[in-house]
Amino acid sequence: MKLSGLHQSYINRRTNSFRSSGPLDSSSDSAIKSPAAIFWLVFHGLCCLISLLLGYRFSRLVFFFLFSTSSTNFYTSPFRSTAELVKTLDVHSVLSNNPVANLDLPLLNKTVTNSRVVVGRHGIRIRPWPHPDPVEVMKAHRIIEIVQKEQRSQFGVKNPRTVIVVTPTYVRTFQALHLTGVMHSLMLVPYDLVWIVVEAGGVSNETASLIAKSGLKTIHVGFNQRMPNSWEERHKLESKMRLRALRIIREKKLDGIVMFADDSNMHSMELFDEIQNVKWFGAVSVGILTHSVNTDEMADRKKDEEENPRMPVQGPACNASDMLAGWHTFNTLPFAGKSAVYIDDRAIVLPRKLEWSGFVLNTRLLWKDSSDKPKWIKDIDMLNGDIESPLGLVNDPSVVEPLGNCGRQVLLWWLRVEARADSKFPPRWIIDPPLEITVPSKRTPWAFKIQ
Amino acid sequence: MPVSSSPPPILDSSLCRLLFLGSRDSSTMRKCLWLWGLLFIALGFAWSITAERNPRTERISGSAGDVLEDDPVGRLKVYVYELPSKYNKKILQKDPRCLSHMFAAEIFMHRFLLSSPVRTLNPEEADWFYTPIYATCDLTPTGLPLPFKSPRMVRSAIQLISSSWPYWNRTEGADHFFVVPHDFGACFHYQEEKAIERGILPSLRRATLVQTFGQRNHVCLNEGSITIPPYAPPQKMQARQIPPDTPRSIFVYFRGLFYDVNNDPEGGYYARGARAAVWENFKSNPLFDISTEHPTTYYEDMQRAIFCLCPLGWAPWSPRLVEAVVFGCIPVIIADDIVLPFADAIPWEEIGVFVAEEDVPKLDKILTSIPPHVILRKQRLLANPSMKRAMLFPQPTLPGDAFHQILNGLARKLPHPKSVYLKPGEKILNWTAGPITDLKPW
Numbered sequence: 001m002k003l004s005g006l007h008q009s010y011i012n013r014r015t016n017s018f019r020s021s022g023p024l025d026s027s028s029d030s031a032i033k034s035p036a037a038i039f040w041l042v043f044h045g046l047c048c049l050i051s052l053l054l055g056y057r058f059s060r061l062v063f064f065f066l067f068s069t070s071s072t073n074f075y076t077s078p079f080r081s082t083a084e085l086v087k088t089l090d091v092h093s094v095l096s097n098n099p100v101a102n103l104d105l106p107l108l109n110k111t112v113t114n115s116r117v118v119v120g121r122h123g124i125r126i127r128p129w130p131h132p133d134p135v136e137v138m139k140a141h142r143i144i145e146i147v148q149k150e151q152r153s154q155f156g157v158k159n160p161r162t163v164i165v166v167t168p169t170y171v172r173t174f175q176a177l178h179l180t181g182v183m184h185s186l187m188l189v190p191y192d193l194v195w196i197v198v199e200a201g202g203v204s205n206e207t208a209s210l211i212a213k214s215g216l217k218t219i220h221v222g223f224n225q226r227m228p229n230s231w232e233e234r235h236k237l238e239s240k241m242r243l244r245a246l247r248i249i250r251e252k253k254l255d256g257i258v259m260f261a262d263d264s265n266m267h268s269m270e271l272f273d274e275i276q277n278v279k280w281f282g283a284v285s286v287g288i289l290t291h292s293v294n295t296d297e298m299a300d301r302k303k304d305e306e307e308n309p310r311m312p313v314q315g316p317a318c319n320a321s322d323m324l325a326g327w328h329t330f331n332t333l334p335f336a337g338k339s340a341v342y343i344d345d346r347a348i349v350l351p352r353k354l355e356w357s358g359f360v361l362n363t364r365l366l367w368k369d370s371s372d373k374p375k376w377i378k379d380i381d382m383l384n385g386d387i388e389s390p391l392g393l394v395n396d397p398s399v400v401e402p403l404g405n406c407g408r409q410v411l412l413w414w415l416r417v418e419a420r421a422d423s424k425f426p427p428r429w430i431i432d433p434p435l436e437i438t439v440p441s442k443r444t445p446w447a448f449k450i451q
Numbered sequence: 452m453p454v455s456s457s458p459p460p461i462l463d464s465s466l467c468r469l470l471f472l473g474s475r476d477s478s479t480m481r482k483c484l485w486l487w488g489l490l491f492i493a494l495g496f497a498w499s500i501t502a503e504r505n506p507r508t509e510r511i512s513g514s515a516g517d518v519l520e521d522d523p524v525g526r527l528k529v530y531v532y533e534l535p536s537k538y539n540k541k542i543l544q545k546d547p548r549c550l551s552h553m554f555a556a557e558i559f560m561h562r563f564l565l566s567s568p569v570r571t572l573n574p575e576e577a578d579w580f581y582t583p584i585y586a587t588c589d590l591t592p593t594g595l596p597l598p599f600k601s602p603r604m605v606r607s608a609i610q611l612i613s614s615s616w617p618y619w620n621r622t623e624g625a626d627h628f629f630v631v632p633h634d635f636g637a638c639f640h641y642q643e644e645k646a647i648e649r650g651i652l653p654s655l656r657r658a659t660l661v662q663t664f665g666q667r668n669h670v671c672l673n674e675g676s677i678t679i680p681p682y683a684p685p686q687k688m689q690a691r692q693i694p695p696d697t698p699r700s701i702f703v704y705f706r707g708l709f710y711d712v713n714n715d716p717e718g719g720y721y722a723r724g725a726r727a728a729v730w731e732n733f734k735s736n737p738l739f740d741i742s743t744e745h746p747t748t749y750y751e752d753m754q755r756a757i758f759c760l761c762p763l764g765w766a767p768w769s770p771r772l773v774e775a776v777v778f779g780c781i782p783v784i785i786a787d788d789i790v791l792p793f794a795d796a797i798p799w800e801e802i803g804v805f806v807a808e809e810d811v812p813k814l815d816k817i818l819t820s821i822p823p824h825v826i827l828r829k830q831r832l833l834a835n836p837s838m839k840r841a842m843l844f845p846q847p848t849l850p851g852d853a854f855h856q857i858l859n860g861l862a863r864k865l866p867h868p869k870s871v872y873l874k875p876g877e878k879i880l881n882w883t884a885g886p887i888t889d890l891k892p893w
Contacts, residue, residue: 117666117787119643122724124731127812132736139819140702140738146823147757147830148698154507155696 152190157276162192162256164249164363168241169207169263170200170227173419176210176429178263183214186261189272193217194256196248198241200227209428219248229421230342235352238262239386242356246380250366258363260356260390264415271411274403275360280374281394282401285315286358287413288330290348313410314351315358316402324402329353342421349416352388357414359390360403374399508835509828511802515795515863519837520851523858524568527865530577531564532612534584538604542588553770554587554596555682556663556853557630559844561585563854579659579861580618580627584608587633598639600893602652602885605629605637607893609654623880624658625871628861631655632681634766636662638671641765646671653884659864661857663768665790672790677860680792680853683773685845691750702738703818704756704780705729706749707771708764709741722763725785728811729762736815753778757826758804758818762786773842776802779833781826783818785811793841793856795863802832 165186169179186193195218199207202222211218223241228234242260249258257275261267275282288311312330319325330351332339340347364370365377376395383392391397404411426432511519539561543549549558561583564570571577586601613619619627631637637655638646650670651660664671665678672678709730711721718727733739741760746752753759759775763786772791775782782803784791791799799805806817832838840851848854873879883890 117669117723119647121719122808124718124724124727125809125812126728126731130732130735130812132738133815136815136819137736137738140815143819143821143823143826144700144702144757147826148700150827150830151696151698155694 149190157273160191160276162194162254163189163272163275164194164196164254164256164258165261166196166198166242166245166258167261167263168198168200168223168238168245171204171206172227173423173425174417175206175263176425178417179207179210181266182261182263183211183216185267185269186216187214188269191272191276192256194219194254196221196245198223198245200225200237200241206428221245221248231340231349231416234343236386239356239388243380243383243386246366249363250368250380253367254363256363258361258366260359262355262357262414264417265357266413266415268411270409271404274409274411277403278360278362278401280362280365280401281377281390281399282360282403283316283407284358284360284404284412285313285328285407285410286355287410288312288314288351288355289413289415290335290350291415291417311410314354314414315404315410316400316407318402318406318408322402322406324398324400327354328407343418344421351414351416354389354391355414356389357412359400361390361393365393507831509831511797511832511835511838513794513796513798518796518859518863519841519856521855521859521862522850523855523862526862527569527578527858528571528576529564529567529569529579529581529858529861530571530574530618531561531581531583532616534582534608534611538584538608542585546588546590548590548594549585549588551684552590552594552596553681553683554632554663556632556679556844557585557587559682559846560630560661560854560857562846563848567848567854567858569858574616574618577618578626578865578867582608582612582627582629584629586631586639595641596633598633598641601633601639602649602889603891603893605639605652606654606889621873622657622867622871623873623878624655626867628659628661628677629655630661630679632661632663632679634664635671636660636664636676637673643765649886652889653881656880659861663792664766665792665794666767666786667788667790669788675864677857678790678792678794679857680773680842681768681770682844683770683777683842685843688750688774688777688843693751693754697755699755699757701740701752701756703733703740703758703760703783703814704752705739705741705760705762706743706745706752708743711765721765723787723808725808725811726762726764728808729760729785729814732812733814738815750774750778753780756780758783760785761803763789772803776833776842777839779830781829781833783814785814792853793860796856796859797838797841802829802838804829 167179167182169175186195193216195211195214195216197207197211197218197220199220200223202224203220204222208220211220221244223237223244225237225240227237246258257278259271259275271284274284290312313328314330315328316324317326317328330353332350335348335350338347339350365373366380367373368379376399378393378395380393387393391400394400510517513519539558543558549555561581564581574580584605586604587596587598589597589600591597609619609624629637631639633639634641635643635646637651637660638649639652640646640649647670651673656673660673660676661679662672662676663679663681665676666672707726708721709726710716710718715721718724721727729739729741733741740752740756753774757780759771759778759780759782761769761771761775761782761784763769767786767789772782772784783806784799784803785806785808787808791797791803804818804821806814810817837851840849841853841856844853
């Protein structure tokens with residue numbers, strides 16, 4: 001009977017408190033209640049009553065101050081107990097085996113010799129300002145950086161090559177928006193980088209000041225032609241500008257991997273890791289973001305989406321054995337006649353068949369006298385016109401290496417968004433001198449609207 | 452008449468070795484070529500062997516030496532007593548949850564020994580004797596083991612083996628070993644004060660105890676006990692591996708209780724206040740990813756963390772250490788005087804970070820002041836596959852796993868000193884010591 005009673009209480013040992021088992025245990029051992037036990041019982045009852053009156057567990061404080069050992073920390077526990085006191089109005093918890101445990105302490109000290117570790121209630125140590133220390137946070141971030149660098153050197157690409165990024169740009173309202181986005185992506189790239197910025201209309205301070213903020217190695221060249229107003233012409237000029245950049249690479253004999261980052265595109269960080277795998281000439285899948293501003297387009301859009309619900313993707317297409325089988329291109333037929341002609345048209349901007357940004361090259365393909373250059377690459381100087389896409393540089397398109405899990409991963413997105421032709425912006429986006437007309441906030445138009 | 456004065460062959464070949472030029476004779480030329488070729492091959496082999504095989508990992512050698520990869524087969528012989536199934540199989544049948552909780556090592560050790568080459572069927576040639584009792588298999592509905600019947604069970608098993616075989620009485624159990632993976636080992640109680648009161652079961656005082664509990668100067672840790680890691684399911688951990696190039700972006704990670712609200716709501720008892728101190732000091736610190744929630748991505752998160760906290764709970768040991776080692780996260784051990792698994796074979800000081808319980812408020816300063824090259828070295832040591840295998844109990848067994856480390860530990864204790872063998876009629880253990888409830892038959 002006694003055993004089963006004990007067993008019952010022990011069954012929920014983690015759920016119910018061991019406190020209730022304490023007195024039971026002691027009572028089962030000593031059949032006759034000794035005067036000490038009676039005294040403690042009475043004392044317990046007295047403490048209960050006092051705590052009821054006061055509203056907190058004062059027994060804890062009493063016994064703590066009476067029986068605490070050197071292992072407890074004085075100033076922290078009262079600090080904490082005052083907070084807890086407000087919270088714990090639970091009278092049931094007053095029936096603690098605090099006295100039992102604390103009485104055991106001196107006994108334990110005798111039985112366990114040489115042990116610094118004592119069983120019983122310890123204080124909870126809290127430092128005076130338990131909040132993050134900025135110095136330590138910075139140190140920790142540096143440690144994280146070092147660990148990640150080590151991880152990258154072990155599991156990432158061995159012998160990473162320099163990434164050479166070619167960006168054609170020109171001064172316009174949205175240039176700061178687009179170029180800053182590309183710049184921030186490039187600043188995060190963990191490999192050596194050279195950024196070749198070709199600017200239509202010549203080198204300007206606008207672009208130069210934007211690029212200087214990056215801290216990257218940049219080559220800023222001007223192209224002596226102004227950017228035309230139509231998308232067709234713009235695409236052609238951009239191709240010419242990129243060829244100009246390739247010629248610079250050839251002259252300077254830069255070594256690495258060339259990628260084309262148009263200033264309004266979005267690049268994922270995995271792209272830069274993936275292009276390190278290219279041997280000579282690679283292609284990645286580009287997601288095409290076409291947008292329509294005109295609401296008339298929405299009805300037609302819906303029909304289109306039923307047929308092609310996925311985002312259009314340009315890039316290499318592979319067969320079942322992961323060999324290049326063809327190309328996914330953008331289907332321009334649904335948009336024939338409805339696309340934007342001029343740069344500030346409110347219509348869909350269409351990409352060309354295959355965008356430059358989806359291709360990466362090994363710079364050795366461009367060098368004049370490279371001994372291990374493959375036969376299928378054309379010499380840049382021999383090109384008589386400009387080419388629509390880098391595929392024009394190769395004699396045999398089947399040598400292109402598909403990257404990104406054979407084109408299944410979309411690693412960057414193509415987008416063309418420009419402001420209206422009559423939009424103006426302050427040079428370098430600095431409002432200087434400050435605006436003259438200021439409206440006091442009480443008189444603003446929206447204050448009236450809310451009423 | 453061709454005058455080809457061929458010089459003596461020995462001189463010629465030695466010259467060849469030096470110069471490799473000037474030998475007109477084609478056969479000696481060929482001999483030269485062979486000699487040089489052999490020399491190059493030999494150099495190549497030597498270079499490849501001495502060159503750093505794998506810069507990602509480092510060899511582990513503890514105070515007992517380079518023993519993690521030792522093979523215990525042939526170094527010891529273990530005899531497994533045939534106990535009636537009420538001590539093992541029947542208990543397991545009653546509750547199969549015993550196979551997956553953290554105390555499952557006793558069951559798997561039995562199974563391992565039954566089919567291991569160290570097992571001998573001839574008790575005369577055995578160095579060690581194993582008694583298969585599943586003492587930690589009496590579970591509550593929530594899955595926690597109740598230790599109240601265990602002393603009686605063990606005592607009755609020992610009475611059985613001492614009466615049926617002569618080997619117990621020969622040494623009073625000094626060449627026997629028992630696996631007792633409960634909270635406080637052979638003290639058979641989950642509450643530390645009660646466990647200390649009881650002490651190690653008197654009948655087991657001379658035997659070697661293989662237990663998970665380890666704390667210096669504690670009643671429940673005998674000299675010569677072997678500390679083992681708690682059981683953690685190897686397949687579950689293998690199944691949740693993430694690619695190793697995922698960058699480790701969490702600085703400190705911990706998931707678990709800080710306050711045991713049911714048994715110790717104010718804190719101070721549970722974990723000697725250390726877990727509560729961690730929470731109070733670092734709950735607002737973004738570097739410390741600590742909480743009581745149990746996420747589904749627990750294993751994956753550990754693989755993205757640099758440090759994993761392993762503070763004590765009600766007992767100083769926990770499966771967190773095993774999980775941290777398997778997932779390559781540096782364990783931060785906050786438990787004063789703890790004895791970690793296989794402490795003589797694994798140099799825990801070099802692998803983990805030890806923080807005294809009183810230094811918990813300064814934990815962030817301690818961790819950030821570790822020099823980065825030390826952190827990288829610890830990660831390399833953790834990446835060693837023999838380290839990870841030594842912490843696991845895989846089925847089927849693999850070389851170098853925890854079973855083999857236990858046998859290695861037992862082998863290192865051989866040969867038994869002469870004092871182990873008692874003179875006939877000599878008795879050291881007191882069979883009637885301990886609480887009266889323990890003496891009831893089982």
